[in-house]
Amino acid sequence: MAEHPAYPVGLRLTGRRVVVLGGGQVAQRRLPALIAAGGVIVLISPEATPSVEAMADAGEITWERRRYTEGDLTDAWYALIATGDSEANARASAEAERHRVWCVRSDDADRATAWTPATGHSEGVTIAVLTTDVKGRDPRHTAAIRDAVVEGLRDGTLVARHHRTRAPGVALVGGGPGDPDLITVRGRRLLAEADVVIADRLGPRDLLAELPPHVEVIDAAKIPYGRFMAQEAINNALIEHAKQGKAVVRLKGGDPYVFGRGMEELLALAEAGIACTVVPGISSSISVPGAVGIPVTHRGVAHEFTVVSGHVAPDDERSLVDWPSLAKLTGTLVVLMGVDKIGRIAETLVAHGRSPDTPVALVQEGTTAAQRRVDATLATVGETVRAEEVKPPAVIVIGEVVNVGLPAAQAPQPS
Template sequence: MLLSLDVADREVVVAGGGAVAARRVRALLDSGARVTVISPEAGDDVTRLASHGDIRWERRRVRPEDLDGVWLAIAATDDPDVNLMVARWASDRRVWCVNSSDGFSTSARVAAVSRHGDLAVGVVSEGAPDPSRVARVRDSLGALLDEGQVDLRRVRGRRGRVVLVGSGPGSSDLITVRGARLLAEADVVVTDRLGATGLLAALPETVEVINVGKSPDNHPVPQHEINDILVDRARKGLTVIRLKGGDPFVFGRGGEEVHACVEADIPVEVVPGITSALSAPALAGIPPTQRGIAASVLITSGHAGPEPAVRAALGHGVTVIVLMGVAALPAFVEAALEEGADPSTPVAILESATTARERVTHGTVSDIVRIAGEMAVKPPAVIVIGKVAEPELLASALAATPRP
């Protein structure tokens, strides 16, 4: 029978201080156990954990009385005879025990575990122990869960909740592992027009998908209505995923949606995403900061226009990254020149980054408005103004490296 032991805040004794013991100690600490290591010597990992006060280390040989009153014992010394002896002491005291060198002599085995939010998957060998095989199966199952390929929606009712998930700049494989897993738990997905919307095609038909996306001149669903949708569905006991392009808190109005949930007493969580402000330049070979060229970066919205902080940055050679700024490009160029920026300062416009429609347009402060017009640049786009946007800086090196 496969059981799960809750060791949180329980006393656990680990006999041994080597590499095997260290792995067990790490897993126990991750589960919240109070760990005592008993061993005359220990490796660097156990020694450091003890020096930080994460565990208690008694530098001596293990004794039978060490197992009195403990919840779990781990026999992980380098001597199989000592491990067997510890297992017998544990059996006499009716203490759960794992013998790391002999899976048949004790009352318990440690499963190879992968954790996915509030779900844990454990794999054990029922016959002769085979750790490599078990780990391979665990990793394969875990990968399916993390990639969102398994329906993780709850069957039994629970309190509704809202999770804001940043889906990244557009490519479906740039969502975080946690974001993909939570998407597989969704009863409802409230989605934007941009971001990794290709992920929606893999959702079960029973998942309600609500499109509240907007474009520069078309906002069909006002923000207050989006807030109401999130609260309404969560109050029905559903898991609501608010799938947002980029990162929820980078010009994504995520803060407003969190506040609406908090005011309505709805549990809410935020899963960060890869913002296009940094990922789009990176994929185009543009490092927003680079030693000797630019030590600072300012991210702003085209809707806000060239505010005083932006003007100061443009005038002092700081990398300025503008989101949603295609229409406002002339205003930013004018501000840069007014603040004394060199007219030859490089500018790059990155359209539809990470998608099949991706395009990069280069120019300078003096000519980028004309070039953008000739190239019919359209949103969504990320604009980078600064020396780091020089095409030869890194782009040539990255161009020679094929993308996976």
Template sequence: MTPFDVAGLDAVVIGGDTRAAAQVAALLDGGSSVTVVAPELTATIDDLVGRGLVTWVRDVEPADLDRFDLVLRGRPRAPEPDRILGIGSVTLVGGGPGDPGLVTVAGREAIQQADVIVTDRLAPIAALAWARPDVELIDVAKIPGGRSTSQDDINQLLVEHAKAGRHVVRFKGGDNFVFGRGGEELLACHAAGIATRVIPGVSSAIAAPALAGVPVTHRGLTQGFTVISGHVPPDHPDSTLDYAALARSGTTIVVLMGVRTLEAICAALVTGGLAPSTPAAVVADGSLSSQHVVRATVSTIAAHAAGVRPPAVAVIGDVADIDGLVDDADGTSR
């Protein structure tokens, strides 16, 4: 995503807004060590700092910049050209697991044509470099345990900008309809009479395991896979999952949003009859340069992955440990 090789460079980005976030993401993808200098950060950069992928300082002396190999200054938004706004629309674009190269061709075209892009922390932020210089970028990232924009506010943003005649892209990681609340956003637009389009994305439920050498199905091992949300633990009143049935299903179990609840989920599966020796893996930062994998069993994976931070995908089943597909070069730890 950068026009030249930045691997191994010590880079600094001046600015903390969403445009700066796109520069940061491109540098990380290219293999740079990144420092951000800004008095305040957009939620997406704040998340990268919290995950230990970026260093943040509020201010530096000009002379201090000399120690960096590369200095980038955030691009200001270009003035919006004079044009007559017509009927607005909203396009839901699934961005895939994080690598901008996994965004679909249709998704890239939508980003290039957008007047407004409403994005969040799990979208491939480096892909925002494809947008027009005058595009309005709005960061509505939801950080676990941190800053968050309510879904009602997001829905309102989509509707208001579209009613103003703008072409709005709602850019999310993975696929908008797999625990992405895309259905809610589409319904809000339909209720407001807004024209909509859906561009599916590559779901991290399949892509992240695949990039770690874990197929969610494999002939002779499993004839299906089940994707569940780990947002709430099994004993939570909002949980509607039958973990005993999942344990007996014989399918691969893929857990999204389950870093915090993994221990309770695994315990419920074992209590439900799943063998404690069943292989398991956690893939963190799937498709990114920071991707790393933890492998263990369903009874021990939570302890082995205790230091993992979101985003991460857990895979439970025999497919998590197939001879010949496990590559230690993928950052695996046991």
């Protein structure tokens, strides 16, 4: 038997008797998967770890607090033998053989009739890895292979495309602040499975270069708008491609719902009857200051931080921001999309009570290789932006946390 590799098979244990002998660490590791498989699990052991005992208390398993006796494997479909008594293990293994019960032994794999593979899960798929080298079994090697496959499927570096017909759908994916490594695992996986990607200028552009050649990449800034508003044209493009049965990813910078107009797109898709998944992203309002060593909150300095859009000036009738109230706050103010308006914003804050000496940091192209930080105060920031030629995209941090953080020369650098 030892000359041949194990035959891999998936056991369907729902409603079937499974016997586990021993309540130690091996049982603690294996029981959750057996419970998830729906087995009717009987644990036979005089003692158990606290975690195993909790499973019994919750009614997930039946615990008989005694040692193994002949006949315990009657009517069992599967057995896990993991006691510290080698003689009892041998007797139980022999009983399993007589009753043709597939049996795993933690103490002697060569005498077992079944082996437990290294398993992992990703999006409804179970990955199970078994060695074919029966004379040199290496559990750590099989576990490493399992981990590599699961990680690759989860982060999108290992692409396994679906071939069955899928319902039309769109994923609104927050790509994070710019560094491609800062997209979420789920976002990267959905990107790898996409047929069409409609990307913002501020999305992590480096990820687009990794997509397979068949993926259609559409620059949202270059969609022909015709008689439509820009956002309306993007909505229509999402709907059109999804109705063709394609997997569509709308790749956005930061988070879809933080000044990303994600809800507008979600509502348009819902009205068209298109299923939509929203994948949150790391917002630049927090991550970009952190990338240059500035915490948006700090004990004894700032107990709150406020994120506002600066795309319209404080005196613009379209502005929804209560700038006089913001000027009275003592915490951190983070301004997005405000580079060309920061001079007027600073003047408004000072006019309503904020000190002109309040420190300001402008972080351009945060988390990318082009990242740079420029420091100023509310009194000088307007002129500083002009003199230093600060360009969007840039995150502006206003408050004492700017001085709490590391000086620009000592701040962390993007990798």
